[in-house]
Amino acid sequence: MPNQQFQSCIDACYACAAACDHCAAACLQEQDVKMMARCIALDMDCAEICRMAAAYMARGSELASALCRVCADVCEACGxxxxQHQMGHCQECAQACRRCADECRRMAGGAGAQQQDMATGATAH
Structure with missing residues (x-):
């Protein structure tokens, strides 16, 4: 099953998506919501791409490593x-984003050989 070698990255992506959803919702409750606009927008972008990256890995998509590279960049920007914000939900989200970015970069760097095998049809049917 192709997704087992990526399980820690899949888990990190789902954890990051949940942290980003929580952060965005909590930011909407802050007194100065306008000040949190960029944080909220990046939380939403990050949660979305994390879920997508996890799905690509789970189904063994040949494009998973490319998507994980982009996911790492989005996670880094969100983190x-x-x-920059002192609220607990933002700090927790930043940590989840950094973990996910690290996992996605590790996955994308180590997935090249398997992705090449998939692209050339080296898997048995």
Whole structure:
């Protein structure tokens, strides 16, 4: 099953998506919501791409490593933004984003050989 070798990355993606959803919802409850606009927008982008990356990995898509590279970039941007805010939900989100970015980069770097095998049809039917 192709997704088992990516399970830690899949788990990190889902955890990050949940943290981003929570952060966005909590930011909407802050007194100065306008000040949190970029944080909320990046939370929503990050949650969406994390779920998509997890799905690509779970089904063994040949494009999973490419998507994970982009996911890592989005997670990094979201984590950097969240880290600028002192609220607990933002700090927790920043940590989840950094973990996910690390896992996605590791997955994308190590998935090349398997992805090449998939692309050339080296898997048995």
């Amino acid at each position: 950097d933004e969240c880290a």
